[in-house]
Every structure is written in C-alpha cells, then in structure tokens.
Amino acid sequence: PRHLLSTADLTPAELTTLVRNAHRHKDDVKSGTGEIPHSLRTALAGRTVAMTFSKRSTRTRVSTEGAVAALGGIPMFLGKDDIQLGVNESLYDTAIVLSSMTAAIVARVGPHSDVADLAKHSTVPVINALSDLYHPLQIIADFLTIAEVYPSGSTNSLGLEGLKIAWIGDANNVLFDLAIGATKLGVDISVATPKGYEIPEEMRGVIDQAATTTPKAGRLFETTVPEEAIKDADILVTDTWVSMGQEEETAKRLKAFEGFQITSELAKRGGAKENWAFMHCLPRHPEEVSDEVFYGPRSVVFREAENRLWAALSALEAFVVNKGRI
Ligand code: CP
Ligand code: NVA
16 A cells, blocks of 8 residues: 655655645635535545554644544544553554554654554555654645645646745754655745754755755755744744653753744844744744744644644545545
8 A cells, every 4th residue: 555654755746736635625614515525525434544643642633533534434543552552562463453454544653663664564554643754744734824825826736836934943853844845845945953953964865855856846955043044934934842752851952942932033133024924833832932923913823733634634535545546
C-alpha cells in the first residue's frame, strides 16, 4: 500500500490536489450542499481505522476520528497504555496484526523510524500523525489555511508562488514538513533559529531534494536573527520551543530562545509585509508568541486548527479510500 509518512512523499501536484480536495469538502459542508459527496459518506462503512498514539493529541485525534466517521467508518483510538505495542509486543508484530483487521493505521510516534517500520510491515496504508521529523496532516491544513488567506482564483494551482513564510523558533518536525511543502509549492521560507538549534544537515538535504521536484521551487533561507527572516514575510509562523519528548530540556531551551517570541513589535521591526498573517499548529505556549499576536486580528490559528478536519478527510480519501491514487 501507499503510505503518507511525510510531505516529501507527495509530488507538488499531489500536495496541491490534497489541499484543493480539503478545500472543496470544507466548502461543500460549510456553505454548499451541507455534506461531503454521497459516494464518500459510506466509503469506509463497516471498516475500522486504528489510531496508535504514543503521545497526547487534541487536533490530530479529533480531526482523524471525525474524518473517519464522516467516511462512514469507525475510528479505534489506541493510546500508549491501551495496547501491547512498545511494551509487550514489537512494531513488526503489531503492524501485521493491526493491518489484518483494519482499513488503515494512523500513528503518532516518537522516533520517525517507528512509523517507517510500521509502514514497512503493514498491509494497509499508514498515515503519520506526527513523528519527531514530520507532520504531513498539519502541512495539508496549513496550506489550506494559506490558500484561504491568499486566494488566487487559479483553477489548477494553489497560486501561492512568490509568497514568503517566516518561521521564527525551533527547527522541529512541523518546520521540516512545512519547508518541504513550501518548497514544492513555490513558497519561499525563511527560518530563524537560535545558534545550535538550526535545521540538521540531513534534513536540509531532504528539503533541497524537494526543490528538485519542481522548476518553480520555493527557496529556503536560514538565519539566527529573527528580524532578517521576517523581512517582507507574508506569513509569520512558530511552534512550541519544547516539543513532546523534550521536556527535560525546558529550562535550557527557554533560555536559548530568548528574543525569539513573535510580537507585533518584532514583526514591525523586522519589516513584515503590511497584512502579515500569523499561524501556529497549536498547542501554544505564551513564550513563543505574545497574546496580542496570538489572539489578535492577524492570527488565523483557530481557522488553521479547524482545517485539520478537512485535511484529515482529504488524506483519508486519498490514501485509504482511493488507495494512494491522488
Ligand atoms: N497540531 C497538532 O498536531 O495538535 P495535537 O498535538 O493536539 O494533535
Ligand atoms: N512540535 C510539536 C508539535 C505538536 C503538534 C511536538 O512535536 O510536540
């Protein structure tokens, strides 16, 4: 089966289609017919989707369960204390057993190798619900959000080429996949991290590789100065400075990231575009973004969170219902 482990698994055209399908389902349900197409409503009838989550989740869990239900299936949430995985049973055995009984596996893991191993041995599609390297469902929702904020009117592309994202904060899983997606969609991305927290060399290679998939690739810039990244940016983005699993480094990280909090003052000093928008995958902590930005008029964070539902629906449609034919 075809799996969705990272945005790198998608061609630029496929990523575009996933975002457009998410957009269409959202429009149909919220302002059109009130429903997703009839053929999809029963697409997973009588089937289950296993959701093996070794970490907490609000958005990914609720959006995936909602999307499975919308397709007529039954989501089966399997938290780390519910099943034998990792304690009493190997990934290999678990992958074989789960895939013999379910339509798909949606997995949130620590090391990316865990979800890659599940995929290797699973006979049903595996969707990465966040690993330490990637978060593809978030990226589909993020580009849907960007497409809503900067609508293009183009019928066969998202029309985002030439936009600039500024990422201010940690070089983490969400950034890696966002950078891959931006590159593929022709969006420039400027990343400011403190010294010592830069994008790892190997990941830079993956992002460079994404740039070879399209003649109109977006460019990646890196700096340790937030103002430099912000110059002329259309979208300012950040995420927690302490990802799940890094809790022991909290004090060290909070110190290292001093000066990286996104505030209106920083956006102005850095010279962001006049109508810059603010995004954050959530959950959010006040240290990385001020209340005045997070709850302010430029923030689209709650629209972005809702878009996780439409992204999950689009990904399940493509990878589970249509078996990876996008
Ligand atoms: N953005 C995101 O993945 O949120 P959850 O951890 O709540 O799923
Ligand atoms: N970078 C964060 C994202 C949470 C959705 C983490 O991995 O904890």
